[in-house]
Amino acid sequence: MRELLRRLWFLWNRGRLERELAEEIACHRELMAADGRTAPGDELRLREDVREVWGWDWLDRLRQDLIYGARVLRGAPGFTVTAMLVLALGIGVPLTAFRVALAELQGGPVPDPATLVRLTRRAPGVHVTTLSYPELVFYAGHARSFRSVIGLSQRNPAVFSEAAGGAPEPIHVTFSTSNLFAELGIAPALGRVLTPGDERPDAEPAAVLGESFWRRRLGGDPAAIGRTIRVNGKPLRVVGVLPRSPRARDEVWMPLVRQPYVIEGSSLLTGWSSALDLYGRLRPGVSPQASQEETQALAAVLRERWPDVVREGERLEARPVSELDLHSEEFRMALTSSALVLLILVAASANLGTLALARGVAREREIRVRMALGAARLRIVRQLFTESLLLAMISALCALLLSTVVLKAIQLQHDPEVSLVPDLRALAATFLAAILAALVFGLLPAFRLASLAPRAGRSRTIFLGAQVAVSCLLLVVSSLLVNSRQRLRAAEPGFDHRHLLSISPGLKAHGYGEAAAQAYLDLLRARASAWPDVKATSQVWLAPWGDFHMEADWMGRRFAGNRVDPLFLDTMGIRLLRGRNVQPGEDSVAMVNEAAARVLWPGQEALGQQLPWSPPGQTVVGVVGDASTAYVGRAEPLEFYLPPSPADAPESVLLVRVSGSPRDSVRRLHEAARALDGRLQPAVQVVTDAHDREMSRASAALAVIGILGTVAILLSVIGLAGLAGYTVAQRTREIGVRIALGARAGHIVLALLAPMSRPIVAGFVCGALGGAAVASVLRTGIPALSGLDVFAPLPYVMALAFFAVVVGLSILAPGRRALRIDPRQALQHE
């Protein structure tokens, strides 16, 4: 420690020390001369030796290397600018993605995620992901394994208005227990979060706002705290604002016990059918396994009292939130997208590697001279690597700038809350990427130049192959996506979605029973049918392209279902191909679409067959035309339709087909539903909106992939051109001899292409295979791309053709240079 301090002192006082040393040596020599002797050594050498003792010689060398490197880079502006462009793109693209992801994740991590568990009901053969309020109360009161049990219900549709009677706006409300905020680590951005005090029955109804909503609707006014707002017409006091995070997307947050206050007639707190998401915070030392054993015993107790609610052998499955679901679609999508953007960095590094190798040829003479003057190999490697590092660092700064510009564009266009100031993690990622890139593209050529690596051929092959593979991968993916999107545009979902509305009155939340709900729906339907522009109406269980689905898995395929009345086919515009329609009151019958019939009973008549999944005994009585009503853009929708059941009525949806624009009818339908029952907050959807939303999502994904592809191609052109230039420079003499011997232009170009051909072919094959794999993952993640055919030959041919053009373009300039070689000059050159 003391020695370190002394060393630093040496560094600090260097100038003085140097002067003193010079004086001391001079004195020494004078005295020596007086004795009649002369100094044997060289003074400079002596001073260097002394400096080494001070321990800062590496700093000197670094400074020398940096100055020399800067001079070299300035001396070759063409290379420097190209390399900076390549690397700035290579670092900038992943960096931008990383910063966007960071912005998405803002809001902080969950404290101690290992002891926070998601609770779901698991019984033999059954898995229910939500629990009711009485169950929440029971487990929170009895389970000793949990310090606290959190219950919440998100995305409840409601209507917001300012107390002063401002324009009503549909919003989503989260109802949660007040312990949620502490356990999930959500701190208020302003004011306070909900507290147990807000849950007392006599407390004033309190609400917390989401930050985005607060900014948008209340102008980000801090004075909004303490103001009264209205949700579904009920006054609430605003007590705080929640920071924006993936966990706080809803506009308004309220205590769970206040749900009946804003949703009139709700039976949430008393009924067993409500659906809450439950989380538990384990007590210290309690394992999830132990908690499951306890809840199994507790469930048995609950089952004695409520045998028809709790199942035999039921327990609460406890899964820590920190556990990543490696098989989930989101995880695979995230992995694929990060791999895709990181590939750009790989391509850029490989690219610079080829460029650096190419430049190495031109610099060989310089290096030889330096080595002849006594530079050690390692010193040369270090100097060359410092040069690469310098280049990478400058490029990293450019990349930072680039990503900030892109973020600014995103900010202007979409999201005003993306931060433009890079945080520590972004900075660390930038420089880590720069160092990694420098290691990849700088070290190998440096070793090669200092003759520590025997062959340039292999490293060149690796660099070239890697970069061609990456470019081809991105090219193939873009090509596949463009191709599938064209087909998607051409393919219709199988029904006319342009003139269709759905209205979901939300009867169940307001405590409607089956008969009352059916009566209400009949009345609403009669009103709507009386309007002159309404062509047809139908009552179904699930809205088309909605958030809820009924699904059956069979033979690895997923079938989407719905419960529909006889007017469904007419209203949707789906044709009945064979058999008959289902009728109300019927049981054990079903209709399937043609695609499902083909998959389920290939080569057989579907009529009269039974659906293979449970509940068994549903006989197919009709086959209808293919339509994708559950999801947008399924190319081969597998669907089945069951007759309506009276029990569905409180959750049912009305479909209304109009002749004009559906948007004109939204308000009318809303008012009609409210006129029948003023407590309701009906959700009216224009069905086409879901289609357009999905299309724009697909377009956005396509645009991003397109940008990645373009960048990759750009990198390829630069890299291949560099390599061709390298080949020409290296083989000037040989080409000169060939020309002198009468070789034609074609021969010369072929000779240029020959060493590149193997890595290009290998890279292309790898890239195409990788592209197909990536595309198939994207297909599962983006529903609108589900029609994508990974095996269609056209996209591959297109990518190949495009790439061939790229290769041609990139060797154009070096090729011309090769053809202009004058044999006489080339031979005199050496």
Next chain:
Amino acid sequence: MLRVLEPGTLHGYAIAQRIRQLSGDVLRVEEGSLYPALQKMLRKGWVRAEWGLSDTGRRVRSYRLTAAGRRRLESERAGYDHVSRAIQAVLKLA
């Protein structure tokens, strides 16, 4: 060099001279090893340097042992005695 500095303060050239003198002209320390060694000893804190005037009135830098330098000298001396006795014993035996 520590030994030479033990009795008092000396400047660089004097250190070399003194070693030469004490060793009967056998050991010669040239500037190439003298000054790096002195700087190393400064860094380790065994000696201290100060500027002063020589007998001839010239500005010179002289070196003086510190407490740490004395300790070092003692331990070097003990180590040397130990080794040289061992070598002598072996040589006599042979």
